[in-house]
Amino acid sequence: MxxxxxxxxxxxxxxxxxxxxxxxxxxxxxQPQMEAALDALQGARSHLVEANSDKGGHRGAAIRATDTAIAETRAGMRYAGY
CATH class of the missing domain: 1.20.5 (Single alpha-helices involved in coiled-coils or other helix-helix interfaces)
Structure with a gap:
């Protein structure tokens, strides 16, 4: 050679x-699955915010839980380097 x-x-x-x-x-x-989940969570939050009345406090609790899920999804994406 x-x-x-x-x-x-x-x-x-x-x-x-x-x-x-x-x-x-x-x-x-x-991370297409995480991106799709984040989009769905943000859409769900938007619907919850637009819903009529608070439904006995459950709507507010759902918004807070969704906010937590959005934050955790973003943290997972950052952890994976995205």
Whole structure:
């Protein structure tokens, strides 16, 4: 094997490793299920806020619980590096 071929193969191997690392990083950073959950929670909160009356305090409790769920979802996404 010629020195030039060895250098070429080393460069190709290094480039492949970088590309694979980038793909793995993107796969772990992309969180479509968490994003969908966050969208659904934000939509649910909006509906709760627009609902008529407080329903004996349950509507307010549901809004607070939804706020907590939104915060936890965002924290999970941040933890995963998103």
């Amino acid at each position: 010629t020195p030039r071929l060895k250098v070429g193969l080393n460069i190709a191997g290094f480039a492949s490793a970088l590309a694979l690392g980038a793909l793995i990083g993107h796969a772990t950073a992309a």
